[in-house]
Every structure is written in structure tokens, then in C-alpha cells.
Amino acid sequence: MLGLPKGSLEEATLKLFAKAGFRISKSSRSYRPSIDDPELDGRFVRAQEVSRYVEHGYFDCGLTGHDWVVENGSDVIEVCDLIYSRASAVVSRWVLAVPEASGIHSVQDLAGKRIATEVVNITRKFLEKHGVAAEVEFSWGATEVKVPDLVDAIVDLTETGSSLRANKLRVIDTLLLTNTKLIANKESWENPEKRRKIEHIALLLKAALEADSKVGLKLNAPSAQVQKILEKLPALRNPTLSPLSNPDWTAVETIIDERVVREIIPQLKELGAEGIIEYPLNKVVY
Numbered sequence: 001m002l003g004l005p006k007g008s009l010e011e012a013t014l015k016l017f018a019k020a021g022f023r024i025s026k027s028s029r030s031y032r033p034s035i036d037d038p039e040l041d042g043r044f045v046r047a048q049e050v051s052r053y054v055e056h057g058y059f060d061c062g063l064t065g066h067d068w069v070v071e072n073g074s075d076v077i078e079v080c081d082l083i084y085s086r087a088s089a090v091v092s093r094w095v096l097a098v099p100e101a102s103g104i105h106s107v108q109d110l111a112g113k114r115i116a117t118e119v120v121n122i123t124r125k126f127l128e129k130h131g132v133a134a135e136v137e138f139s140w141g142a143t144e145v146k147v148p149d150l151v152d153a154i155v156d157l158t159e160t161g162s163s164l165r166a167n168k169l170r171v172i173d174t175l176l177l178t179n180t181k182l183i184a185n186k187e188s189w190e191n192p193e194k195r196r197k198i199e200h201i202a203l204l205l206k207a208a209l210e211a212d213s214k215v216g217l218k219l220n221a222p223s224a225q226v227q228k229i230l231e232k233l234p235a236l237r238n239p240t241l242s243p244l245s246n247p248d249w250t251a252v253e254t255i256i257d258e259r260v261v262r263e264i265i266p267q268l269k270e271l272g273a274e275g276i277i278e279y280p281l282n283k284v285v286y
Contacts, residue, residue: 002042003050003062019208060188067178077184080202094176097169098153110134117155126175207283215258218277
């Protein structure tokens, strides 16, 4: 039984599973997905709740943020990191923020103040760690707009910081780094059959994420230039070289980061390479 995050992570999660080879479909009003794997069943629940249902055994495994595991105090197995989100492939941060014009410049300045956040437990532990007594209230969303009229500060999740800057907020401190994780119920993890299945899911999801930033590259190269061409290729491993029917030419195939392809292809062409093909990848397994 698989717990899938409903809400902001939902679409990105479905795309990740599709790339990993699992087709998950559901109607717009259904919380019971159809999965093209007879060994899997699942439910969509809010990411904030997934870790609790995994801990209690309703789900054998699930996807949720590390932050919600911490916030709920859930006793689960964190199987692997899956760094993706609705907006980017970076680790997110829960930050303490105040208006740019605020006189608050450190956590100590929050004594006697009011803070709004979705992660009440994480915030209270942070304040306790610094010996600060402040009021923490739960925010149902749109937390950025509550300062300075309703509260003195907020603890909010940010990936790029653009939303905070747009609302003229200044970051004081970082409380927690977080990203999506595949988590498992402890009893399920001790079951050899279920553990094997969970590990297979983890392998395929990580492979799909790894492939997101990489492409395959094929080309035919003059044999006399192969060494120079290999020096230009920052390969994942050693490139594959194959002889062609014409001994003066060699086929080269490799996997490289997509961000460097636009710089490398012109250089390969200058070295005499022909038939250069760039192709997308679904999975990269180390």
C-alpha cells in the first residue's frame, strides 16, 4: 500500500512515477488511484499526513517531505532522498522571515512576539533551543501576507526565495532543510517481500530523477580524432567506442549532463564528428 501526496506535489509525483515506469491514473475527485502494477495499491492524502499513516501501518511506504516527518515526530524508515518539487529540483528551506523594515534581526528579538507557520512543532522546538518565549500560531496558508499586520514574523517554506522577496520579507534564519523522501513503515521494512518491492521502487524513482539532468549522446568520429574527442566529453563513465565498417571511423556513445551539451556539440563538430545525436533518457542506474 503506497501513500501518495495530494496537493502541490501531486502532479510532479505522477510524472516521476511515469518516468520510472509506473502508470498511475485517477479521476479528479478520486483518492484511489489505479496503478499498472498488480503488487501496488495506493491512496492520495495530503503530504502533511503521509508520515503518520506510514508510521501506523496503513501505508507500507509513501512519499512526503522530510519536514512533515519531523513535524509529526513520525517513527519511520527514510528509504531514500528524492529531490524534486512542484517548482524545482533543489532542497527547500523552512526559514524565519520578517518584513524588510522590521526591527527584528535575530531569533532573540522574537521574545514576546507572534509567529505564524504551518510547522508549529518545528518552530516551537527552534525557539526552545534558543531560549526564546514567543507565541506560535498555526497558519492555514498564504502565510506571507500575514506580516506585519497580523503577526510579527513567519516561518515559511521557500525554494528560491522569490515569493519572500516579492512580499518584501527578509530571512532571519533557517530552521530546517527539507526535500521529498520515500519512507517506509518499520514492520513492512522487516518483511523481506515488501522490503524488496520498496527497494525496487526506490531504485526506479532515483534512476528517473537522475535521468532528468542528463542526455545520451551518439556520434561518429574520425578514428584519428577520437582521443581529442574523448577529452571533450565529461562522461558519466568511460564512453563506449565501437568500430565502424570503415576503419577510419569510430562510433562513440556516452551520457553527459544536459547543461553542457550546447557547449560540447560545436566543439565535437570542429573535431570532425558527424551524425551527432542527442537523445533523452528515462532512467540512469548507477
